[in-house]
Amino acid sequence: xxxxxxxxxxxxxxxxxxxxxxxxxxxxxxxxxxxxxxxxxxxxxxxxxxxxxxxxxxxxxxxxxxxxxxxxxxxxxxxxxxxxxxxxxxxxxxxxxxxxxxxxxxxxxxxxxxxxxxx
Numbered sequence: 001x002x003x004x005x006x007x008x009x010x011x012x013x014x015x016x017x018x019x020x021x022x023x024x025x026x027x028x029x030x031x032x033x034x035x036x037x038x039x040x041x042x043x044x045x046x047x048x049x050x051x052x053x054x055x056x057x058x059x060x061x062x063x064x065x066x067x068x069x070x071x072x073x074x075x076x077x078x079x080x081x082x083x084x085x086x087x088x089x090x091x092x093x094x095x096x097x098x099x100x101x102x103x104x105x106x107x108x109x110x111x112x113x114x115x116x117x118x119x
Contacts (some may be wrong), residue, residue: 011082011115014048015039021075021091022047026067031055031108035077046117052087054111061105071104078103085109 016038023034033050040046058065072093081088089106 011050011113013041014115015041016077016080019048019077021070021077024068024070024075026055026069029053029055031068031110048115048117050113050115052108052110052113054109056109058108059106068106068108071102072100073097082113085111087113 016035019035019037019039021033022036023032025032031052034047035050036047038046038048055068058068070093071091072095074094074096076092076094078090078092079088080090087106087108087110090103091106092101092103094101
């Protein structure tokens with residue numbers, strides 16, 4: 001019998017710069033990011049699911065939007081800052097087939113955030 005478990009990771013030990021957003025999903029006030037290539041403070045690289053609960057007041061480039069989603073096939077995290085229930089996320093969205101890219105800045109409030117990695 002194969003056992004699987006999820007390891008919960010301290011967000012302060014993760015570095016998201018140049019990590020790749022593989023998927024974004026939103027269900028009401030819950031937003032989940034599946035992110036590949038996240039660096040840890042001990043030098044490891046892992047895939048992480050980041051879940052924000054109680055998400056509200058979402059801004060994209062300063063304009064209010066209803067939800068977060070994959071804007072193109074690939075998203076590179078340029079920065080992710082968490083400060084007292086406020087997230088600041090900058091993503092370079094890429095469509096390699098059409099050779100398009102666009103940088104977007106997001107701000108949103110949240111009540112809790114967790115990061116987990118399947119093992």
